[in-house]
Amino acid sequence: MRKIMLLNAKGGCGKSTIATNLASYYAMLGKSVVLADFDRQGSSTEWLEARPQDRPAIRGLVAWRDPVRVARSTDYVIMDVPAGAHGPVLTALVRRAHTLIVPVLPSPTDIRAAAHFIHELLLVGKIVRDESRLAVIANRVHENSAIQNSMEHVLNSMSISYSTLNTQIYHNLERFLSRLKIPFVATLRESNNYLVADARGLGIFDLNSSQAHRDIEQWQPMLKWLESKRSIPDPVD
Ligand SMILES: Nc1ncnc2c1ncn2[C@@H]1O[C@H](COP(=O)(O)OP(=O)(O)OP(=O)(O)O)[C@@H](O)[C@H]1O
Ligand SMILES: [Mg+2]
Numbered sequence: 001m002r003k004i005m006l007l008n009a010k011g012g013c014g015k016s017t018i019a020t021n022l023a024s025y026y027a028m029l030g031k032s033v034v035l036a037d038f039d040r041q042g043s044s045t046e047w048l049e050a051r052p053q054d055r056p057a058i059r060g061l062v063a064w065r066d067p068v069r070v071a072r073s074t075d076y077v078i079m080d081v082p083a084g085a086h087g088p089v090l091t092a093l094v095r096r097a098h099t100l101i102v103p104v105l106p107s108p109t110d111i112r113a114a115a116h117f118i119h120e121l122l123l124v125g126k127i128v129r130d131e132s133r134l135a136v137i138a139n140r141v142h143e144n145s146a147i148q149n150s151m152e153h154v155l156n157s158m159s160i161s162y163s164t165l166n167t168q169i170y171h172n173l174e175r176f177l178s179r180l181k182i183p184f185v186a187t188l189r190e191s192n193n194y195l196v197a198d199a200r201g202l203g204i205f206d207l208n209s210s211q212a213h214r215d216i217e218q219w220q221p222m223l224k225w226l227e228s229k230r231s232i233p234d235p236v237d
Pocket of ligand 1: 010011012013014015016017018039041043081082083139140141188189190191192194195198
């Protein structure tokens with residue numbers, strides 16, 4: 001059984017979105033999936049309520065209210081955690097998972113907040129590397145506009161470096177993570193597909209593949225990391 005938790009002290013970075021998309025991805029593969037909602041706000045629970053009956057089933061757990069009991073036959077438990085968890089609450093939460101994924105919005109403020117959060121997780125002893133594995137993903141990244149792209153092209157042809165805001169922000173995030181030896185496993189763009197899928201209780205993997213092709217492609221490095229031993233602590237129950 002794999003227990004994967006989405007968390008970040010900062011609100012609105014995509015914890016619930018990544019949790020529901022991950023749950024629907026594993027369900028699509030025929031896995032037995034539990035989506036545990038630790039957030040009273042109930043975004044994941046509401047998403048599951050909207051999920052059409054003809055889609056692969058996902059079991060919901062209102063984990064902030066009910067005891068977290070899952071059948072032994074469960075393949076994946078995806079845990080959606082509220083923003084703002086700190087101290088003993090955070091410690092108790094992270095102990096429940098094997099794998100922790102922190103989505104970060106690519107703004108300087110969000111990156112600074114994520115750095116503090118990861119610092120708290122790692123260095124204040126909230127997580128022990130042998131007990132859980134941690135990765136970061138960038139979410140809601142605006143792709144370069146056509147104008148930026150063409151400007152970049154022109155400047156490059158004149159051998160003048162044109163560093164876009166996003167490129168610079170990534171650079172800082174990557175530098176910070178590599179210092180802490182934390183993998184940066186995906187960059188997900190800002191995409192309407194997440195909103196379209198969310199409203200219907202679906203994930204991007206359930207959408208028409210030509211419509212969501214680019215988004216699905218962006219998930220591959222994270223899915224690969226989740227399949228690899230690097231994302232699984234030793235030993236796992
Ligand atoms: N890659 C994306 N592209 C477009 N919209 C996105 C993307 N990721 C998330 N969103 C939207 O951003 C909003 C916040 O996302 P979400 O609710 O997943 O964040 P959260 O971290 O769970 O927030 P909270 O801290 O309130 O629980 C939602 O409206 C969601 O649909
Ligand atoms: Mg949420």
